[in-house]
Amino acid sequence: MIPFNKPYCSGRELKYMEEVCHSTTMSGNGQFTKKCHKFFEEKYGFKKCLLATSGTDALEMCAMLCELKPGDEVIIPSYTFVSTALAFLREGAKVVFADSGAENPNVRSENIEPLITDKTKVIAVVHYAGVACDMDAIMSLAEKHNLLVVEDAAHSVDSFYKGKPLGGIGHLGAFSFHETKNISSGEGGMLVVNDERFIRRSEIIWEKGTNRAEFYRGMVNKYGWCDMGSSFLPSEFNAAYLWAQLEQLDDIQNKRKHIWNMYYEGLKGKIDSEITIPELPEYATNNAHMFYLLCPSLDYRTKLMGYLKEKGIQTTFHYLPLHSSAYYQDKHDGRELSNCDRYGDTLVRLPLFYELTDDEINIVINAIKQFRI
Numbered sequence: 001m002i003p004f005n006k007p008y009c010s011g012r013e014l015k016y017m018e019e020v021c022h023s024t025t026m027s028g029n030g031q032f033t034k035k036c037h038k039f040f041e042e043k044y045g046f047k048k049c050l051l052a053t054s055g056t057d058a059l060e061m062c063a064m065l066c067e068l069k070p071g072d073e074v075i076i077p078s079y080t081f082v083s084t085a086l087a088f089l090r091e092g093a094k095v096v097f098a099d100s101g102a103e104n105p106n107v108r109s110e111n112i113e114p115l116i117t118d119k120t121k122v123i124a125v126v127h128y129a130g131v132a133c134d135m136d137a138i139m140s141l142a143e144k145h146n147l148l149v150v151e152d153a154a155h156s157v158d159s160f161y162k163g164k165p166l167g168g169i170g171h172l173g174a175f176s177f178h179e180t181k182n183i184s185s186g187e188g189g190m191l192v193v194n195d196e197r198f199i200r201r202s203e204i205i206w207e208k209g210t211n212r213a214e215f216y217r218g219m220v221n222k223y224g225w226c227d228m229g230s231s232f233l234p235s236e237f238n239a240a241y242l243w244a245q246l247e248q249l250d251d252i253q254n255k256r257k258h259i260w261n262m263y264y265e266g267l268k269g270k271i272d273s274e275i276t277i278p279e280l281p282e283y284a285t286n287n288a289h290m291f292y293l294l295c296p297s298l299d300y301r302t303k304l305m306g307y308l309k310e311k312g313i314q315t316t317f318h319y320l321p322l323h324s325s326a327y328y329q330d331k332h333d334g335r336e337l338s339n340c341d342r343y344g345d346t347l348v349r350l351p352l353f354y355e356l357t358d359d360e361i362n363i364v365i366n367a368i369k370q371f372r373i
């Protein structure tokens with residue numbers, strides 16, 4: 001069986017976690033946490049990074065920093081993971097779902113603009129599969145209407161829009177290091193603060209509403225309770241695990257891109273012409289987070305996935321549109337989001353992980369080539 005995913009392990013994870021065992025700091029914000037922050041701040045020029053216990057928690061910190069009031073509206077894609085919506089709902093905001101574009105699952109500024117009202121405070125975008133949304137158009141829309149932009153960059157480590165790193169373009173960004181992402185710590189995430197106005201408060205929210213981070217830096221001589229917050233920081237064990245992966249980031253990315261390119265070259269123009277293969281916009285880089293196919297219908301996808309399963313190949317579909325979920329369908333305003341529904345019905349993801357061999361990739365390619373409904 002060729003599995004859909006297998007978490008990557010660099011081999012140094014246990015060594016670094018053992019170092020934590022023998023050190024004086026096992027809770028958060030120790031040496032490995034600082035190394036991870038520095039890595040991202042230096043490599044990508046992010047102003048401020050704070051590791052979090054998950055991408056969901058990083059999004060929750062973003063939502064808290066936006067200081068939403070009940071009735072405020074946040075525009076988000078419907079084709080995304082639940083956490084993008086949950087973070088803002090927990091702050092009492094109303095979530096307004098935007099449709100995806102026709103060419104890929106990303107939201108487009110044309111789909112966002114008509115949803116802006118005088119209650120709108122935030123636009124949250126998801127760079128699906130690590131492929132950038134058209135950020136120039138979205139940022140100028142935000143500027144025109146005085147809105148904040150939160151980038152859900154959960155898929156987007158080491159990916160760029162016109163040379164700018166994803167997660168570093170909006171006012172705030174959130175990464176995930178869940179085991180299904182390019183680099184992982186089992187569960188993990190990171191908040192990125194790009195607008196300086198939010199830096200001080202982000203550290204306080206991160207440290208249970210206290211100014212402990214400033215105290216550790218010697219900026220204040222005692223620390224206390226100053227604001228809302230929670231325990232968003234991960235332990236040093238998680239940071240040590242993540243560090244072992246970050247050290248291998250270039251190797252991981254090169255391997256994933258090799259797999260992605262093999263799929264692309266092997267499938268393009270060589271399979272049932274009813275299946276669509278992703279093409280990247282010219283402004284976006286490929287971080288090879290995912291390789292997906294778009295089938296002509298739900299029935300076609302069900303048959304293709306069943307056929308591949310019989311051949312020992314595990315594939316998966318992806319998001320169920322949030323606007324028609326059991327939890328939200330009664331709260332949604334009833335607008336049809338037809339592109340989102342289409343991705344919900346027809347998108348299928350192929351196996352893509354570090355240890356996937358060329359032979360296995362060819363097995364997948366050949367199986368899809370032979371498939372006819």
Ligand SMILES: *Cc1c(COP(=O)(O)O)cnc(C)c1O
Nearest residue numbers: 054055056081083154176177178
């Ligand atoms: C994975 C993911 C999240 C949540 O990240 P966790 O680390 O699992 O909490 C949020 N948004 C998107 C788009 C994701 O893919």
